[in-house]
Amino acid sequence: MQEPIPGPFIEFRNVSYRVAETQVLSNFTLQVERGEVLVLLGRSGSGKTTTLKLINRLLSPSSGEVWVNGVRNFDADIIRLRRGIGYVIQEVGLFPHFNVARNIGLVPKLEGWPEPKIRRRIDELLQLTGLAPEIASRFPHQLSGGQRQRVGVARALAANPEILLMDEPFGALDPLTRDDLQREFLALQKSLGKTVVFVTHDLREALRLGSRIGLMEAGRLVTILGPAEFLRSSDPWAAAYVKAFGDPLDPDRTEGVS
Amino acid sequence: MSFLQFILQNRGQVFELTAEHLWLVGLSTFFAALIGIPLGILIAHWPRLDKSVLGTANVIQTVPSLALFGFLLPVPWLGDRADRLAILALTLYALLPIIRNTYTGIRGIDAAVVESGRGMGMTESQLLLQVELPLAMSVILSGVRTAVVISVGLATIAAAIGAGGLGELIFRGLAMVDNSVILAGAVPAAVLALLADFGIGLLEQRLQPR
Numbered sequence: 111m112q113e114p115i116p117g118p119f120i121e122f123r124n125v126s127y128r129v130a131e132t133q134v135l136s137n138f139t140l141q142v143e144r145g146e147v148l149v150l151l152g153r154s155g156s157g158k159t160t161t162l163k164l165i166n167r168l169l170s171p172s173s174g175e176v177w178v179n180g181v182r183n184f185d186a187d188i189i190r191l192r193r194g195i196g197y198v199i200q201e202v203g204l205f206p207h208f209n210v211a212r213n214i215g216l217v218p219k220l221e222g223w224p225e226p227k228i229r230r231r232i233d234e235l236l237q238l239t240g241l242a243p244e245i246a247s248r249f250p251h252q253l254s255g256g257q258r259q260r261v262g263v264a265r266a267l268a269a270n271p272e273i274l275l276m277d278e279p280f281g282a283l284d285p286l287t288r289d290d291l292q293r294e295f296l297a298l299q300k301s302l303g304k305t306v307v308f309v310t311h312d313l314r315e316a317l318r319l320g321s322r323i324g325l326m327e328a329g330r331l332v333t334i335l336g337p338a339e340f341l342r343s344s345d346p347w348a349a350a351y352v353k354a355f356g357d358p359l360d361p362d363r364t365e366g367v368s
Numbered sequence: 369m370s371f372l373q374f375i376l377q378n379r380g381q382v383f384e385l386t387a388e389h390l391w392l393v394g395l396s397t398f399f400a401a402l403i404g405i406p407l408g409i410l411i412a413h414w415p416r417l418d419k420s421v422l423g424t425a426n427v428i429q430t431v432p433s434l435a436l437f438g439f440l441l442p443v444p445w446l447g448d449r450a451d452r453l454a455i456l457a458l459t460l461y462a463l464l465p466i467i468r469n470t471y472t473g474i475r476g477i478d479a480a481v482v483e484s485g486r487g488m489g490m491t492e493s494q495l496l497l498q499v500e501l502p503l504a505m506s507v508i509l510s511g512v513r514t515a516v517v518i519s520v521g522l523a524t525i526a527a528a529i530g531a532g533g534l535g536e537l538i539f540r541g542l543a544m545v546d547n548s549v550i551l552a553g554a555v556p557a558a559v560l561a562l563l564a565d566f567g568i569g570l571l572e573q574r575l576q577p578r
């Protein structure tokens with residue numbers, strides 16, 4: 111991705127997505143600003159994953175348009191587009207036959223970086239994601255869930271993409287590890303300032319990590335609010351979500367709110 | 369143990385027939401892999417074709433081998449030489465396990481792995497060569513192993529149409545009603561099958577993805 115183009119960094123213009131008879135997304139309109147962490151919050155099946163995949167064009171809209179950095183996705187070179195977007199998923203999807211270093215260095219290698227530069231970048235990323243250097247030669251099956259997801263994040267950041275798509279990345283982790291990774295994500299984001307679209311069904315996580323929260327329900331974007339507004343919102347869907355989380359949300363846990 | 373005596377006394381000939389046998393099996397497996405692996409890759413990516421391709425290969429396998437040799441006999445260029453014909457028939461038989469295993473090997477790969485590769489901007493050919501084939505390789509090899517073991521047995525029947533191989537001893541023994549001659553063909557064939565099974569099995573284990 112080249113020089114910044116004014117306007118939203120990622121934009122959905124009236125996007126619908128159908129599979130066979132199922133209307134997965136309807137009239138979806140959304141603007142993501144440069145450098146923000148937009149959280150898509152919603153129950154499972156509400157269309158969050160589909161929305162992410164429309165951004166890196168793993169899926170194409172049935173109608174409407176998705177724009178990334180001033181270019182209509184439809185017109186973009188799909189490989190260039192994807193290499194400029196980091197993608198982190200809950201299942202991580204590390205290559206089981208590649209060691210950690212090769213997994214992290216995947217996109218730089220595809221991009222033809224010289225070997226020494228790739229090696230330096232891998233060291234840098236291991237440190238950035240809180241992984242010990244000796245992990246580099248291990249294989250994914252020799253890692254804990256938390257380590258695997260750190261490698262997943264490192265791999266996504268490797269070629270320095272401006273956009274990061276994260277699909278419930280911490281959803282499969284135990285609460286303590288999840289807490290660590292959320293905290294580190296915030297610290298990382300503070301220094302890197304990526305444009306992040308982060309999917310979760312966990313309200314706490316949304317409040318903690320998001321600069322804005324887009325609430326999805328049945329393939330629609332119901333409302334989009336800052337974390338503090340979200341908690342006070344009178345929108346029935348937002349209120350229902352807050353209520354479903356029961357106990358008053360611990361204010362310490364919403365430290366990501368500004 | 370008189371078949372051992374027979375083998376020793378006729379070792380030149382047994383050796384020659386074994387080499388012929390290996391030639392029939394090796395070449396037909398090579399052709400079957402050459403056709404079967406790409407076909408398996410194709411149907412793994414185009415599931416719409418899987419039923420028809422696997423079904424066809426399945427039907428071929430159910431044709432009795434002697435009948436298949438017979439059917440192919442009148443085909444012009446092929447019928448000229450028995451070994452060509454035998455290699456074609458053996459290739460056809462070897463196709464099913466190779467296609468099927470290539471297909472299941474690729475389809476069995478964790479969807480998240482392929483999707484993250486694609487999502488990070490790997491081209492389809494990079495995905496195939498760097499992810500799908502390496503991860504499916506041990507399953508594909510196990511198909512090749514099955515094919516080889518089947519072919520070693522089937523190739524003995526090729527002697528019926530004069531294609532040579534260890535089957536020649538078996539047929540000769542049958543005609544002479546001499547068990548030691550039959551065994552002189554059958555035992556080396558069995559040993560070949562076991563060796564191939566073992567050797568390819570080792571390779572499979574080495575290529576097993578973690």
Ligand SMILES: Nc1ncnc2c1ncn2[C@@H]1O[C@H](COP(=O)(O)OP(=O)(O)O)[C@@H](O)[C@H]1O
Nearest residue numbers: 129132134152153154155156157158159160161
């Ligand atoms: N390929 C598909 N075929 C049929 N239904 C699909 C397909 N992809 C998604 N869906 C449906 O679309 C809805 C939204 O899916 P998804 O985007 O994965 O939701 P989420 O990530 O919020 O759980 C679900 O109800 C799902 O069943």
Ligand SMILES: [Mg+2]
Nearest residue numbers: 158159160277
């Ligand atoms: Mg999902």
